[in-house]
Amino acid sequence: MNTTPANVLEVDGLVVAYAVKGRRAQPFRALHGVSLDIRPGETVGLVGESGSGKTTLGRAVLGLAPVAEGEIRYAGRVISRLSARERRALSAEIQVVFQDPYTSLNPAMTVGDILTEPLLVSGTARASAEERVRGLLDQVRLPADAAHRLPREFSGGQRQRVAIARALCREPRLIVCDEPVSALDLSTQARVLELFVEIQERTGVAYLFITHDLSVVRCVSHRVAVMHRGRIVESGEATAVTGDPRDPYTRRLMLAAPVPDPERQRERRERRRSLKAAAAE
Ligand SMILES: Nc1ncnc2c1ncn2[C@@H]1O[C@H](COP(=O)(O)OP(=O)(O)OP(=O)(O)O)[C@@H](O)[C@H]1O
Numbered sequence: 001m002n003t004t005p006a007n008v009l010e011v012d013g014l015v016v017a018y019a020v021k022g023r024r025a026q027p028f029r030a031l032h033g034v035s036l037d038i039r040p041g042e043t044v045g046l047v048g049e050s051g052s053g054k055t056t057l058g059r060a061v062l063g064l065a066p067v068a069e070g071e072i073r074y075a076g077r078v079i080s081r082l083s084a085r086e087r088r089a090l091s092a093e094i095q096v097v098f099q100d101p102y103t104s105l106n107p108a109m110t111v112g113d114i115l116t117e118p119l120l121v122s123g124t125a126r127a128s129a130e131e132r133v134r135g136l137l138d139q140v141r142l143p144a145d146a147a148h149r150l151p152r153e154f155s156g157g158q159r160q161r162v163a164i165a166r167a168l169c170r171e172p173r174l175i176v177c178d179e180p181v182s183a184l185d186l187s188t189q190a191r192v193l194e195l196f197v198e199i200q201e202r203t204g205v206a207y208l209f210i211t212h213d214l215s216v217v218r219c220v221s222h223r224v225a226v227m228h229r230g231r232i233v234e235s236g237e238a239t240a241v242t243g244d245p246r247d248p249y250t251r252r253l254m255l256a257a258p259v260p261d262p263e264r265q266r267e268r269r270e271r272r273r274s275l276k277a278a279a280a281e
Contacts, residue, residue, distance in 0.1 A: 009061065010037045010073040014033065014034045015033055017030070031060070034053070034232055038174065042223065043196075044207070045220065046227060047227070053229070067081065092122060092170035092171070109151075112130075112133055140165045140199075142158060146158075157188035160180060168199065172205060182211065224241040242254065
């Protein structure tokens with residue numbers, strides 16, 4: 001692993017252990033010594049099947065999962081054991097976009113209030129906050145009058161744009177994106193993914209991009225890390241990992257991914273056959 005402080009994020013030998021109810025019960029280890037780094041302006045895609053530990057890693061970066069061993073560093077500073085107050089101070093710099101745009105926005109607040117609130121809390125004057133909100137709505141391609149409306153008046157894709165704008169409010173250097181397009185239909189997914197890429201090009205923000213969808217990870221990531229049972233089993237350049245995976249689990253994951261293109265399906269059937277033949281030898 002690269003340990004230069006030039007990285008925006010460094011995860012080093014991370015073990016997360018959840019408490020389990022029952023007097024004799026042992027804590028459940030969801031991550032077993034995970035290491036990963038993210039450079040400024042880079043997207044690292046985190047893939048793996050359900051239960052492999054992707055969300056746990058994202059939550060640990062956000063200070064929301066119980067770290068048992070190892071370390072998380074943000075811009076060279078250890079952040080894995082911060083007090084609640086220290087964490088809050090960091091919230092401008094590390095943000096999150098969740099999967100479900102239907103539950104992640106306060107339904108009783110207008111979009112304008114949702115976006116100005118974090119700015120006002122951090123001491124920005126109302127007039128500058130409102131100015132900033134106009135800029136943010138423009139950045140995420142929502143009309144200026146969106147500020148006066150409630151989340152329920154928007155489609156899923158538009159709500160996710162609001163959630164992205166909220167994450168961008170205080171100019172973070174890192175955003176944890178936890179399945180941010182999984183709840184959207186395919187054509188909306190493509191437009192929201194484009195927006196993520198466009199924002200990164202403009203602002204230099206880095207993403208830890210969690211998804212179970214390989215076509216999504218291929219589309220947005222510079223590098224990819226593959227998780228299996230709480231461990232990273234393979235990582236590298238996105239094209240290499242998704243195009244020519246080395247690890248048997250990654251290969252199985254690629255083969256299991258739905259690919260509608262008939263040519264790709266034929267290709268996959270052949271690869272499956274040759275893998276089977278190799279395994280039988
Ligand atoms: N709060 C918790 N307490 C106990 N166990 C948990 C908790 N959260 C997650 N786990 C367990 O940790 C493991 C990893 O879960 P996690 O949600 O990180 O996986 P994931 O790869 O993000 O899965 P999915 O794609 O389904 O969200 C799972 O076995 C899960 O049951």
